[in-house]
Amino acid sequence: MKLTRRSALAGLGAALLVGRPKATFAASPKSYDLTPKQVGDGVWMIEGSTEYFTDENGGAIVNCALLQTDEGILIIDTGPSLRYGTALRQVASQLTGRGIAGAVNTHHHPDHFFGNQVFSDRPIHALAQTTALAKSEGEAFSDNMYRLLGDWMRGTEVVPPTAPLESSVLTVGNRSLQVLPLAGHTGADLALLDQKTGTLIAGDLVFYNRAPTTPHADLERWRQSLDEIAALKPAAVLPGHGPLDHAGKAVQQTRDYLNWLETTLTDAANEGLDMVEIMETKLPQAYAAMGAMPQEFHRSVSHLFPTIERKVMPLVNR
Numbered sequence: 001m002k003l004t005r006r007s008a009l010a011g012l013g014a015a016l017l018v019g020r021p022k023a024t025f026a027a028s029p030k031s032y033d034l035t036p037k038q039v040g041d042g043v044w045m046i047e048g049s050t051e052y053f054t055d056e057n058g059g060a061i062v063n064c065a066l067l068q069t070d071e072g073i074l075i076i077d078t079g080p081s082l083r084y085g086t087a088l089r090q091v092a093s094q095l096t097g098r099g100i101a102g103a104v105n106t107h108h109h110p111d112h113f114f115g116n117q118v119f120s121d122r123p124i125h126a127l128a129q130t131t132a133l134a135k136s137e138g139e140a141f142s143d144n145m146y147r148l149l150g151d152w153m154r155g156t157e158v159v160p161p162t163a164p165l166e167s168s169v170l171t172v173g174n175r176s177l178q179v180l181p182l183a184g185h186t187g188a189d190l191a192l193l194d195q196k197t198g199t200l201i202a203g204d205l206v207f208y209n210r211a212p213t214t215p216h217a218d219l220e221r222w223r224q225s226l227d228e229i230a231a232l233k234p235a236a237v238l239p240g241h242g243p244l245d246h247a248g249k250a251v252q253q254t255r256d257y258l259n260w261l262e263t264t265l266t267d268a269a270n271e272g273l274d275m276v277e278i279m280e281t282k283l284p285q286a287y288a289a290m291g292a293m294p295q296e297f298h299r300s301v302s303h304l305f306p307t308i309e310r311k312v313m314p315l316v317n318r
């Protein structure tokens with residue numbers, strides 16, 4: 001991909017990234033200051049901002065996990081850009097001096113896999129459907145990421161995962177991860193349970209103190225996935241966005257928000273409200289205090305309400 005992107009805004013990417021101003025390309029170079037925080041035995045976390053994509057945060061809103069193996073560091077999610085992936089690889093390589101063993105993409109949203117090209121010399125693991133979605137939707141996402149983040153995206157190309165996960169356990173060197181092929185946030189969501197520490201790396205199936213995103217959401221399937229995660233009783237949950245959770249609150253918070261969101265939109269449809277009216281809804285304090293609010297609520301209205309309205313409203317042409 002060149003620095004200049006196509007002028008037509010792809011519909012799918014617009015659904016994900018609706019409502020943000022066009023970013024400009026800055027003349028000065030930009031850099032990420034990534035700080036890994038150890039959260040378990042051989043487990044580090046790089047915690048992203050709980051904001052939306054902005055020029056100030058450079059799109060560094062995702063949580064990345066770094067796992068120590070005797071073959072090198074295994075990276076879980078590679079970030080939003082070539083520039084981010086480069087910084088991530090440098091930080092990870094310095095942790096143990098063993099280099100990089102490979103990477104994993106939990107799903108196909110751009111903040112989770114657009115750093116892949118930096119790791120293309122290593123296996124990049126993902127569910128097969130995630131790879132297919134990255135191939136079919138990646139360019140649409142790329143158009144919008146360039147518009148949102150400008151020069152932060154310089155040189156970034158779409159590189160889908162290369163190593164499909166086909167077994168129930170991913171073993172890299174001396175580290176084994178239980179593979180959980182789930183869905184609901186997207187059509188294919190991967191969660192990984194580190195068998196050494198009991199840490200559940202949840203991707204965007206779990207958000208904590210940050211509003212969940214819903215451009216591809218199937219709310220019922222998402223709740224089923226949360227039930228499966230909760231049944232594992234992990235020692236800690238590393239969400240896709242927000243702080244590490246040792247107290248067992250993140251999964252329940254995500255479920256409660258999805259329930260509230262669906263109920264709110266269904267009630268609005270029954271009352272005959274339109275989307276503009278719904279966006280004026282006063283948020284409960286617990287949700288208003290989440291990161292990226294009220295913007296994520298507004299986006300969820302545009303993502304979900306048309307389908308809910310069609311289910312609720314009677315047909316008048318029969």
